[in-house]
Amino acid sequence: MSFKQHLKVLIVDDQRTSRMLIRDALQQIGVENVVFAVDGEEALKSMMTTPCHIIISDFNMPKLDGLQLLKAIRSYPPTKKTPFIILTGKGDKELVQKAAALGVNNFLVKPVNVPVLQKTIEAVVGKLG
Template sequence: MSLTKQTIKILIVDDQTTSRLLMRDALQQIGFANIPFAKDGEEALKMMMSSPAHIVVSDYNMPKLNGLQLLQAIRTYPATRITPFILLTGSGDREVLQRAVKLGVNNYLPKPVQPAALQKAIQAVTGNLA
């Protein structure tokens, strides 16, 4: 089965409800339909272990597991090792971004996320989807 915007599953991970809803709305405007969310990295990791998403879009600054810890955990499991991971960060902290790159992040975006930037980041990791 080839992936389309209707079948691809994008997991949103953010501890702020408003941010999760804004991201979901932006993804729906782009045409995606399967958009579960997790309120923190720990919940996201459990979700990825039981029913992996095709793409993870995660905030950096969260309780329990932050975005980098989640990325590192996802990269250690064979079933999720190559899952595209887009990191969202409110800080322009170069050290965070350098650590993310070392851990294998696929893309990153500054918060607040603009729908057009999100679409470009997803296209960068998936190519053009129908």
């Protein structure tokens, strides 16, 4: 089994369309093991029961937003080293600075396309090849 077939990705976004577009893009690069959460609270519960190898999280969500989720993931010892990519609709400088201070691994700007998604993930976990 190759690394990308083994990789388990958690997609966190309150927009169903966005979750499906990211899942489709992941499948195009060979990543099939994908789980979903509709907000940061659900994602946190999911990571505590069945951890994933990488989190791709929207920034703007109800309950826990992307930064609050990132902070919670980094403060929980079993998940604190989990690669975390923030997905945002805007390249907000303040958001980028706050996320960097909390230990984000990378950023992805919507709309997501396959080559950029692959490069963003590879910058965090290494070649998927």
